[in-house]
Amino acid sequence: MEIQIREARETDCDAMMELVKELALYEKAPEQVTVNFDHFVQSGFGANPVWWAFVAEADGKVIAMALYYIRYSTWKGQRMYLEDILVTESMRGKGIGGMLMEALIKEGKAKQFTGMMWQVLDWNEPAIHFYKKYNARFDGEWLNAGIEF
Amino acid sequence: MEIQIREARETDCDAMMELVKELALYEKAPEQVTVNFDHFVQSGFGANPVWWAFVAEADGKVIAMALYYIRYSTWKGQRMYLEDILVTESMRGKGIGGMLMEALIKEGKAKQFTGMMWQVLDWNEPAIHFYKKYNARFDGEWLNAGIEF
Numbered sequence: 216m217e218i219q220i221r222e223a224r225e226t227d228c229d230a231m232m233e234l235v236k237e238l239a240l241y242e243k244a245p246e247q248v249t250v251n252f253d254h255f256v257q258s259g260f261g262a263n264p265v266w267w268a269f270v271a272e273a274d275g276k277v278i279a280m281a282l283y284y285i286r287y288s289t290w291k292g293q294r295m296y297l298e299d300i301l302v303t304e305s306m307r308g309k310g311i312g313g314m315l316m317e318a319l320i321k322e323g324k325a326k327q328f329t330g331m332m333w334q335v336l337d338w339n340e341p342a343i344h345f346y347k348k349y350n351a352r353f354d355g356e357w358l359n360a361g362i363e364f
Numbered sequence: 365m366e367i368q369i370r371e372a373r374e375t376d377c378d379a380m381m382e383l384v385k386e387l388a389l390y391e392k393a394p395e396q397v398t399v400n401f402d403h404f405v406q407s408g409f410g411a412n413p414v415w416w417a418f419v420a421e422a423d424g425k426v427i428a429m430a431l432y433y434i435r436y437s438t439w440k441g442q443r444m445y446l447e448d449i450l451v452t453e454s455m456r457g458k459g460i461g462g463m464l465m466e467a468l469i470k471e472g473k474a475k476q477f478t479g480m481m482w483q484v485l486d487w488n489e490p491a492i493h494f495y496k497k498y499n500a501r502f503d504g505e506w507l508n509a510g511i512e513f
Binding site: 232247250263265266285286287288289291293296298299323324328329332338343350351355356357358359361362363364 | 380381384388398399404407412414415431436437442445447469472478480481482483485498501502503504505507511
């Protein structure tokens, strides 16, 4: 099977949202996905995009994705914030996550971002192991805080 | 003394970067501020802004700021990510941080963001106490991960 990594297109949005929902179901939190689909599409492909993504295609089907937005750090400038990197369950263990990471890093360097950051659950050992291959540093000293509007 | 909260303008960038550097010095990490000033200005006021900010002015001088960017959550849609909320040391304890929080929340609702998030160091009790006034929820289960390009 040939895996192709490419930039996401507007027509991928359906498949991408399916991947997001698959993960939410796996995490037993499907009701937490309250994003409006049209707003998702507009946010990626409208006049002022706020997210960018790569997808992995196998036999013409989107089976993985990596989505990022631009973080602005007042210390380091523009950085990539990797929001999601998802591989559909049946396609794991084939190196697709790594292919997506390589595409992200190549893009980040080309766009002159100063680095990439993301978050990982502190008990998610397989993910932490995966990220260590990229010499990621980890910092557990911060709390996420948030309010809903 | 009258405190005025308003949207940041391009001409505030010098004063804003001074506030950023004041904090970095306080945190004993001034060398960590490697952002390029022109790029900072362009990132806020160029053709494709990636940050937005409010400043607090006292006697015509910028003495506090709050800077955010747009986070895209595949679960919740567009949210504010509060990168920095800073009050110069001599002006603390006067409620200026609260005025900035109010301005952020008002803006976030007006722009139909679904919420606001930020991070706080887990030992920073005064900051955590301050954020609790806004009914913030806190989550310490995540590690920050990152790589430099």
